[in-house]
Amino acid sequence: MVTARDPKQVQDIVAAHPKKSVAVALDVTNPRQVTEAVAHAERAFGAIDVLVNNAGYGYLAAVEEGEDHEVRAMFEANFFGLAALIRRVLPGMACTRARPHHQHFVGRRPDRQPSSGYYNATKFAVEGLSEALAKEVEPLGIRVTVIEPGPFQTPTGPAAPSSRPAIRSHAYAQTSGARRAVITGRSGKPAGDPVRAADAIIKVVESSAPPLNLILGRDGLDRVRVKLTELMSSIDQWEAVTLSADFPQ
Numbered sequence: 001m002v003t004a005r006d007p008k009q010v011q012d013i014v015a016a017h018p019k020k021s022v023a024v025a026l027d028v029t030n031p032r033q034v035t036e037a038v039a040h041a042e043r044a045f046g047a048i049d050v051l052v053n054n055a056g057y058g059y060l061a062a063v064e065e066g067e068d069h070e071v072r073a074m075f076e077a078n079f080f081g082l083a084a085l086i087r088r089v090l091p092g093m094a095c096t097r098a099r100p101h102h103q104h105f106v107g108r109r110p111d112r113q114p115s116s117g118y119y120n121a122t123k124f125a126v127e128g129l130s131e132a133l134a135k136e137v138e139p140l141g142i143r144v145t146v147i148e149p150g151p152f153q154t155p156t157g158p159a160a161p162s163s164r165p166a167i168r169s170h171a172y173a174q175t176s177g178a179r180r181a182v183i184t185g186r187s188g189k190p191a192g193d194p195v196r197a198a199d200a201i202i203k204v205v206e207s208s209a210p211p212l213n214l215i216l217g218r219d220g221l222d223r224v225r226v227k228l229t230e231l232m233s234s235i236d237q238w239e240a241v242t243l244s245a246d247f248p249q
Contacts, residue, residue, distance in 0.1 A: 001041040028055045028081025038088045050205050051089050053082045056122070057163065060183060062176035063117045065165040071118045074163070078122035083129060093142050115176035115183075134212055143210050147201065150220030152192030192217040 002010040003026035014023045022044055026037040041048050056078035059070055113120075127146055134144035164184075168177060197216050204210045215221050235242070 001037070001044065003037055026055075028085060029076045031084065034081070034084050034088055038085070038092075042092055047092055048089050049093070051085060052201070053085055053126075055081055058116065058119045059163045060115045060176075060180040061118060061163075061165040062115060062169060062172040065167065065169055065172070065176070066118050067165055070163055070165070074118060075122055075125075078119070079125045079129075082126060086129075086133065090137070090142075093137075093140075113179055114172070115179045131212065144212065145201075145204050145210050146213050148213065148215045148220055148224065149197060150192055150215075150217035150223065151190030152194050152197060152217065153190050191219060 001022050001024055002013050003024050004010045005025065005027045007023040007025050010023045014021045022040070024037045024040050026033050028034060038048065057074065059066075059074050061067070061070075130144050130146045137144065164180065170177075200214070200216055204214055215224050
């Protein structure tokens with residue numbers, strides 16, 4: 001089953017696979033639609049084996065520029081809507097855990113760049129939720145994978161319109177403002193191929209030993225390696241101070 005706030009946007013998928021797919025209206029911030037969409041899928045296919053939780057959008061603002069109503073609305077879509085879907089889908093997955101195939105949750109990880117602080121917060125929340133969920137559902141035969149993609153050629157990629165603050169501070173012109181300008185004015189095509197990304201996710205879902213974390217694309221891989229290198233350097237540099245916080249042995 002494929003979902004969108006406007007099902008017309010995914011009719012091409014249904015047209016290509018008419019016997020195996022159905023399009024359903026779903027706004028993840030609408031509890032009634034969440035319940036109805038999951039019930040529709042369970043009626044049509046008997047059970048839900050895989051949930052790809054990729055609903056969400058960005059908000060390009062420095063932390064100081066953030067508007068409370070915009071931030072809360074993004075959390076509703078990016079985190080609370082995702083969590084609501086998990087809670088609604090999970091009982092059906094758990095009931096079918098004895099079946100010979102794997103049930104799987106797929107979510108997304110953070111961006112970690114200037115102007116993406118609030119967006120990052122929603123995705124760090126997803127990551128924390130997903131890591132705990134993985135431990136909780138593994139004994140039930142249910143797996144969790146968190147996807148971290150680099151830039152991809154999709155409507156939700158760098159060229160897509162993201163929410164922006166109404167008032168922008170000149171203090172962040174060289175950081176958040178500069179990155180916002182790059183994203184909104186970016187030309188050229190990102191290296192990420194959404195078809196290949198979908199194939200990679202299918203491989204993970206079909207694997208008998210799927211990873212908890214999956215990076216997609218060279219750009220995403222480079223970013224994660226830089227982050228890990230910086231983290232390990234900081235840990236090593238401050239190890240003595242870290243250990244000094246314990247009671248003397």
